């Protein structure tokens with residue numbers, strides 16, 4: 217256990233709200249505490265008692281916000297999330313067996329963490345044989361888990377809370393230890409500890425901050441396997457020092473991507489239609505590079521550094537990626553930017569080296585110190601070279617969109633296209649021809665529902681298209697839903713009726729259409745159909761944070777998808793990251809605002825001007841905006857031209873500024 221204390225500072229990466237990322241090893245001393253700045257989160261007032269802790273956790277990559285502007289300090293933390301945090305803190309050691317709990321899936325984002333937590337005794341499961349994967353963590357549980365992680369140290373002084381009697385016996389030593397070590401600073405009011413209350417995100421940040429402040433052991437150690445290259449492009453010398461730090465820390469080779477035609481100040485001036493502006497607006501631009509990495513085959517791991525230009529990597533990075541066969545190599549992007557985050561600059565590059573194992577990237581401000589770089593590198597979960605290809609998304613709980621295959625791998629293990637066709641209000645021959653038109657245009661995801669009354673037509677269209685287009689059943693992903701009321705009250709019968717109407721052998725995904733008093737029962741029935749192979753993946757529709765918090769602990773199979781209303785006027789910016797951080801894919805319905813509202817949305821001035829700048833339609837901008845937020849789109853249409861247009865989403869990318877402009881259109885205006 218002692219060793220764990222030392223290694224705890226090596227790798228700290230919370231999976232609460234973010235992909236796996238940096239280690240936070242800067243332990244704040246008193247002087248640093250005073251210097252911590254405003255968090256920038258609108259829901260974390262500068263004078264909040266946990267503000268410093270949130271900022272510390274954010275700065276060190278320990279906890280991200282639930283959106284660009286919010287942290288949700290009142291939000292809760294599941295037991296699986298806490299396991300994942302501590303597992304990473306311990307350096308993600310190999311685990312010998314899959315999690316042995318009935319509610320812990322093998323291959324889920326938390327599997328290794330849960331198995332490790334149980335193996336080491338840091339978090340044991342419940343007597344019922346469950347881990348409580350999706351259960352919120354109470355305050356006494358969280359403190360006890362941290363205490364066990366710390367090696368169950370001597371508790372020190374006696375409990376000093378007025379409600380000490382209500383602390384569970386198994387938690388008393390931990391709470392004594394934490395209170396004696398000031399780890400609970402700020403978490404108690406009126407000398408009350410409230411042991412059974414769920415711990416909040418702000419409190420978790422505070423606990424980690426104080427735990428790390430009080431601990432003086434350990435320095436980060438890079439965890440790199442294989443020969444490493446740090447390749448970077450730096451037009452203004454902002455990225456260069458970071459690349460040099462990285463190469464030094466990693467004992468890696470350093471390679472500068474030098475343009476054949478160097479960039480002048482005039483080239484770099486934004487919004488002048490200068491060279492950088494033009495290149496960034498042209499997805500096909502490939503500025504030539506002077507020189508080449510002769511021994512690229514020798515490298516297993518490549519750190520790729522670049523500045524952010526108009527929200528993306530400079531096009532010379534595309535040139536670099538396309539110049540080599542990077543199959544099987546692990547690539548970790550990092551970028552420098554004064555204001556933007558790494559945004560989609562990271563994921564946009566994946567298709568240029570699709571055979572590589574991309575890890576989540578990190579943005580640094582110019583002037584970042586060597587120790588920050590060291591912290592980040594130390595926290596990375598770099599695979600051994602021989603396992604690199606298999607672990608594309610191992611460093612993140614979020615399911616990553618692959619813009620080359622236009623698909624995402626669900627937590628059920630199945631691949632699902634990220635753009636599809638919605639069939640609400642399509643009936644009869646219109647429905648059949650629309651679905652067939654979509655399949656002819658390359659669409660492979662079709663959304664229907666029992667309530668739409670068109671499953672038979674959808675099934676017919678899919679069967680005919682398979683025949684006519686030479687497609688296999690596995691090529692097409694069909695989603696259907698069962699409805700509240702009598703359908704959910706008699707779920708086995710309703711599910712079988714959907715299967716019969718579709719008549720496609722199996723259904724790729726079935727959703728509960730809305731919450732209902734019988735929703736758990738209905739979902740459990742769907743779970744049985746999964747076991748029988750008649751349904752492949754499960755999901756929910758119209759479920760929000762509160763509903764998910766209540767629902768998830770009651771079911772065995774974590775939903776693979778949540779389908780909710782999402783469009784620029786109703787963005788759900790609080791809900792989307794919450795769902796995604798559970799490893800669940802988000803799909804948006806009414807992407808174009810829904811019938812009766814599309815005119816206003818498609819005619820929106822901001823969206824229209826962005827569309828004009830890219831030479832695409834407003835619909836395409838909205839759909840692309842969704843994809844860049846990690847939201848799957850299922851626009852409805854019976855117009856073959858629209859259907860085709862709605863598939864052409866991959867030859868342009870919205871800049872961070874454009875994404876921000878659309879984000880600013882949110883009106884919380886539900887159209888349903």
Ligand code: NAP
Pocket residue numbers: 637638639640641663664729757758779780804805806807808809810811812814818833835836850851852853854855857858859861862
């Ligand atoms: P939508 O996709 O937001 O809008 C559909 C409307 O947009 C249609 O009038 C369509 O007209 C038009 N349109 C489509 N592509 C266009 C383009 N490129 N340019 C201009 N107009 C275009 O609304 P929706 O179909 O109602 O919602 C999408 C899907 O979400 C549904 O079909 C359904 O599968 C699902 N949904 C789920 C729920 C739920 O509770 N889970 C609720 C509602 C909807 P044309 O036919 O002329 O192209």
